[in-house]
Amino acid sequence: MKITVLNGSPKGEESGTVYFVKYIQKKYPQHEYEYFNVAQAIKKIENDPQEFDRVIESVKNSDGVIWSFPLYVFLVHASYKRFIELIWERRVENIFRDKYVVSVATSIHFFDHTAINYMHSISDDLNMRYIDFFSADMTDLTKEDRRKDLLQFAHNFFEQMEQKRKTIKSYLPIIVDIKEYIPTEVRAPLDTKGQRFVIVTDAMDQDKNIGRMVKRFQEYTQADLVDLSALKINGGCTGCIHCGFDNECIYGENDDVKKTYEKLKQYDILVFAGTIKDRFLSARWKTFIDRRFYITHQPHFSGKQLAYLISGPISQTHNIREVLQANAEFDEVNLAGILSDESASALEIDERMKALAQNLVEYSLQGYIRPQTFLGIGGMKIFRDVIWGRLRMVFQSDHRYYKKHGKYDFPQKDFGTRVLNAIMIPITKIPSVKKSIQRDMKKHMISANQQVLRSK
Ligand SMILES: Cc1cc2nc3c(=O)[nH]c(=O)nc-3n(C[C@H](O)[C@H](O)[C@H](O)COP(=O)(O)O)c2cc1C
Structure with a gap:
């Protein structure tokens, strides 16, 4: 064959x-x-x-x-x-x-x-x-x-x-139901209360929904704009891991990628915008995402607010949503919302846009970051283990960062728990103690929460 x-x-x-x-x-x-x-x-x-x-x-x-x-x-x-x-x-x-x-x-x-x-x-x-x-x-x-x-x-x-055996199909074809989005006029721009917005997009064409969504959001929030299609990008990530030692990319300052990532750090609120192409954002967007790897396995936007403007069937491509959420959690930002142009009138989209922008400003002023899910917590444990161990030599910059920022949260450092386990585990071998603990297990599990309710 x-x-x-x-x-x-x-x-x-x-x-x-x-x-x-x-x-x-x-x-x-x-x-x-x-x-x-x-x-x-x-x-x-x-x-x-x-x-x-x-x-x-x-x-x-x-x-x-x-x-x-x-x-x-x-x-x-x-x-x-x-x-x-x-x-x-x-x-x-x-x-x-x-x-x-x-x-x-x-x-x-x-x-x-x-x-x-x-x-x-x-x-x-x-x-x-x-x-x-x-x-x-x-x-x-x-x-x-x-x-x-x-x-x-x-x-x-x-x-x-x-044997030409039959196979199982897991993904049904995507049915695209996107109407033309003609934005309503922005009557009064948002009072951003000093919070600075930036929109990063790969498409500003006004003959496409995404271009018009970006333009309207920009008018409403007075955001600065980074247009990836106009950015000088000399090539994709080569996988050389030159960056591992000191976060220096082989492309250096020869193109605009690093400068752009550094510039984005100045803003409080990031809005990433793009169109779904097959089952992800465009390859252009993905090039920009890959090239972020010069910061290796370290969060880059900690504490910021993030939202996405998406043109395309995001509700049928859950995998993208998972990637965007995971990426946000890894970056320690708050993903406040993903707004798409699916199955909604222009007026509805504009109302959602207004609400999203208002939420972003409020969350930003509050410094609110939603607690991480399995995506962020589990992901960081994988990085923690490999950077502490087999990849430390090539990713020395990550090691320094993880040490400094308390990412090495291995259980063996938790001396209180270790002492408790050392004393209690042998005691639980006594049948009557074990039985009593088992009987009151539910009470034990909520006792700390009860204490908080009583005292805080
Ligand atoms: C820029 C870059 C990004 C990577 N992203 C991931 C990732 O998201 N998840 C992962 O498990 N490994 C990731 N890796 C590790 C590679 O997938 C892994 O080293 C792979 O074996 C390289 O295969 P190759 O030699 O065929 O290119 C990444 C490596 C590089 C250089």
């Missing part, structure tokens, strides 16, 4: 992920494999039609496709996303129809599921026959058990493809 491997790492041949696929190839040499470094070569693929056609021709002649990609900031790398956008822009989506497909992803398991969901939904949108995913830690190839799992996964892929 013929397999096309679409490599989503900006490192091309030096991708660690693609070694997982090469290992499959080594153990299943009876199949034919053709590799394309689509993320690394995206400029060539985009600008030279023959290069794009070469990839598509290979897919056309294949029985199956492997999406081989590293995690890049909650999703795939911006250039991989750009390749996916090109599939629809150049109307070759039918070439992918009915091809069997799997995802092979590597990461440190920080939001690997949102990238996997994304690629699964893209596969379903392309009417491919999605079999499964394999999400590995970047070091898993060195572990015997994981190699066994990988080969089992590959075996299942080849066997199901050979």
Whole structure:
């Protein structure tokens, strides 16, 4: 059987992920494999039609496709996303129809599921026959058990493809129900009470809803504007991790990305705006998001308010919402709302816009940050562990930051609990004590809360 491997790492041949696929190839040499470094070569693929056609021709002649990609900031790398956008822009989506497909992803398991969901939904949108995913830690190839799992996964892929077995579709096609948004006039701008707004957008075109939403929001809040389409961006994140030591990006000051991120810190309220393209924001937006990685695993906007203006079917793409919420929690900002142009009249959108802007000002003055959910808390525990341990040497700047900001909240530092456990656990071995604790467990669990109600 013929397999096309679409490599989503900006490192091309030096991708660690693609070694997982090469290992499959080594153990299943009876199949034919053709590799394309689509993320690394995206400029060539985009600008030279023959290069794009070469990839598509290979897919056309294949029985199956492997999406081989590293995690890049909650999703795939911006250039991989750009390749996916090109599939629809150049109307070759039918070439992918009915091809069997799997995802092979590597990461440190920080939001690997949102990238996997994304690629699964893209596969379903392309009417491919999605079999499964394999999400590995970047070091898993060195572990015997994981190699066994990988080969089992590959075996299942080849066997199901050979047998032409039916697959299950998980994502229904998106139904777009977006009306043209013609804004109402802004009669009186908002009194922002000294809170400074900035809007970051990739689209200011006044012939699109998003351009008009941005313009109206800007008029109402007197926000400054950052237009990503006009920003000088010399390229996508290369994955070199040069930034790990001192947060210095290889692009340096040669383009506008770092300057823009530093400038955004001056504002109290950030509003990010964009249109949903396939199942995320545009590749342009994703490039800007990826390039934020020069600040590595440190929050950049702590204490600020954030909102999104989105044109497109956000209610049908829950994965995006999860990424935006998780990103906000990681950044220690308050995501006050995501306003879209779905299924609403212009008047309703404008009223919601007004309320959102008012809320943003109030929350900002209060300094209100909603407590984190599992997304922020769980995510930070993954970073805490890897930065303290195996990635400390390459991410020394994160280590310094985590030490300074109390991110190393390991339980072993909690001496009170350790002493309590050391004394109490042996005591609970006494049957009568254990029984009494079990009997009054519910009371024990609320006693601290009761004390707060009594005393505060
Ligand atoms: C800019 C950047 C962003 C990353 N984002 C994530 C992420 O969101 N979640 C995660 O678990 N790992 C993330 N990683 C780790 C990579 O996914 C991991 O190192 C991967 O194995 C690299 O594969 P590659 O060598 O094929 O490019 C990121 C790495 C870089 C350099």
